[in-house]
Amino acid sequence: MGLGDLLRRIDRRLLPPVGRGIRWMQAGTGRRRVITSTALIGCALLVVAAVWSTDQPTEHVDDSGPVVRVGVNDGESIPEYAEDSxxxxxxxxxxxTSPTWALVSLSAYLGPDAVGEITKGxxxxxxxxxxPLPNAPTEIISLDIASMPGDLLAEMDRAAASKDADAAAYAGLAGKLTGDSEQEKRQREIYLTAQALAEDEAEAYRAHCECAYAVVVRSTPQxxxxxxxxxxxxxxxxxxxxQSFDRAVFxxxxxxxxxxxxxxGSGLSEDDPPVGAAPASKAPR
Known part of the structure; x- marks a missing residue:
């Protein structure tokens, strides 16, 4: 695939949702548990594009058999979901009294120490x-943990390195667009917006930010x-x-x-920041 084809594909995928990211730059029914053989359904966020899959962008679920969906679907009531749960x-x-897997949704974005305190035992x-940068559709990531807090800190460091690489890739793509056509200007703006957002995310994860909002645990029902x-x-x-951790979408x-x-970014006004302060390591531009 040539560069032109790649840019056109990215343009088609990024343009519809990218408005939220550009605005960020300029502004500085009851629960239904579904078992399905389709492993990737719904929504996966990809940086500014908000390109969705059912689980988070960094996860892959083998679709060779039934998959259990655990959590709340887009468009469903969160209070009703919480009460039903x-x-x-x-x-x-x-x-x-048998141990079971459980998805724990938090009421705020927390740092590693707070997550460790809540999940102790x-x-x-x-x-x-x-x-959680205000009005910015930042990427949802999943971090696999074997022990706390060391693994969480290491995973956040790896996330920072990944975001650094993303920012460099976006900068490189933007640098190749030197024309004055409206299409190239639009694509360049998208890449520069994505680069800036990735840089902010990298700095936040490097500082071990208050970014965690859910955990998957195994414990007794009691x-x-x-x-x-x-x-x-x-x-x-x-x-x-x-039946298997790998056969679930959270x-x-x-x-x-x-x-x-x-x-x-959905359900928020331009003036309403998310619950939980933005990481002190980087203020929105």
Missing amino acids: RVELAQLAEHS HAVARVYARV NLLELSGLDLVRAVDAAPEM LPALPEQPGMAGPP
Whole structure:
């Protein structure tokens, strides 16, 4: 594929949602658990483009068999999802003491120390994070964890390095567009916006920012019920039907969305920042 074809493909994918990113630059029903054989359905965010898949962009799920979806789907009520999860967890705790996987959605973006405190006594397998810059559709990433807090810190360092590479790639693409046509100007603006956003994300992850908003843990229903009562825990969605961690898609609720679930940046006005302060390491431009 030539450079022209690549640029046209990226242009088609990036232009519809990129307005949120450009504005950021200029501004400085009940729960339904679905088991499906389609592993990638729905939404995956790719930097400014907000190109979605059902799990997060860094995850891949083998689609050779049934996949369990755990979490809240776009367009569904988060309060109803949280209440349904609480009721189901309470019922599970009455009838079972067997450890189970659970998706824990947090009410704010937290740093590594706070995540460690909340999950103490539970086996943490994954952390979901994104840099909560106001009005910026930053990428959702999943960080696989074997031990806390060391693995989380190391994964954030790796995320920073990945974002550095993304920024350099966008800068290189922007530098190749030297023409004055409207198409090249538009594409160059997209790349420069994506470069700036990736740089901000890299600096935030390098500083071990308050970016974590959900975790996947394995624990007994009784311990999960106690976890659900913590102030910074929004929902604990137990998934006893899971047969394998690799056969699941997790869809945690975003802290800044009080009502309906959706991609980052949706449901916010131009003046409303997400819940949780933007990382001190980098102020929005």
